Amino acid sequence: MRRFLDRLYLAAGAVGALFILAICVLMVGQSVLRELGVRTGAVNDVVSWCCAAAAFFSMSHAFKHGDFVRVTLLLDAVSPAWRRRLEIGALSMGACAVGYLAWWACKFTYESWEFNDVAQGLLPMPMWIPQLSFAIGSVLLWVAVVDELILVLQGQTPTYVRLVQERHARGDFSSDV
Numbered sequence: 001m002r003r004f005l006d007r008l009y010l011a012a013g014a015v016g017a018l019f020i021l022a023i024c025v026l027m028v029g030q031s032v033l034r035e036l037g038v039r040t041g042a043v044n045d046v047v048s049w050c051c052a053a054a055a056f057f058s059m060s061h062a063f064k065h066g067d068f069v070r071v072t073l074l075l076d077a078v079s080p081a082w083r084r085r086l087e088i089g090a091l092s093m094g095a096c097a098v099g100y101l102a103w104w105a106c107k108f109t110y111e112s113w114e115f116n117d118v119a120q121g122l123l124p125m126p127m128w129i130p131q132l133s134f135a136i137g138s139v140l141l142w143v144a145v146v147d148e149l150i151l152v153l154q155g156q157t158p159t160y161v162r163l164v165q166e167r168h169a170r171g172d173f174s175s176d177v
Contacts, residue, residue, distance in 0.1 A: 005147055006064075012140050013061030019054035019133075023047055042123040049130035056137025060144040066160035066167075087158060091149040098145050102138035109135040 026047050030040045062068055075083050111117075113128035148158050167173075 005143070008140070009061045009064050009144060012057050012059075012137070016054045016056075016058030016061065019050045019057065023050045023054065026050065042121065045119060045121040045123050045125075049133075052130065053133035053137075056133050057140070059137055060140040063141060063144050064148070064159050064163075066164035068160070070160075084152060084155075087152050088149070091145060091152060091158075094145045095142065095149055098138065098142040102135070102142040105131075105135040105138040 026043050030043045030047075033040050075086060078086065109128050109131040112131055113126070117127040119125045119127055119130075148160065152158055
């Protein structure tokens with residue numbers, strides 16, 4: 001199960017990266033096409049959907065790798081036992097909040113499909129298609145938070161802490177800047 005989840009987070013990060021690449025290609029293509037006198041208004045809609053998809057697909061990978069912003073001032077000042085308690089509390093609240101987000105993201109996406117909601121921009125796309133990245137990304141983030149909560153409840157060091165410590169041990173402080 002551990003290998004499956006780690007691969008799932010890695011795949012989600014890769015999909016997020018592909019959406020960033022798509023944004024780059026679309027923006028460069030739009031610039032070139034504008035110079036050639038071709039109208040490219042619908043590209044803006046697609047780029048905005050790609051931005052959302054890149055963000056939501058990348059969240060679980062970023063969370064697991066310690067790339068979310070964390071304020072550890074209190075955690076660094078308490079004993080290991082209290083640190084564990086605080087991690088459990090924070091992860092429990094996070095699991096509830098992200099679970100709530102994931103539930104409503106899925107419900108929102110389903111309702112867009114059910115009511116055949118269509119984008120109002122230049123590209124009349126069914127809205128559930130770009131909203132799907134919101135739903136899937138939210139569910140993946142929820143799975144990642146629950147995964148970390150289970151690890152901490154089992155007495156293990158959170159993955160996001162371990163990976164940051166490993167980067168620091170190699171002398172890599174680039175994510176702290």
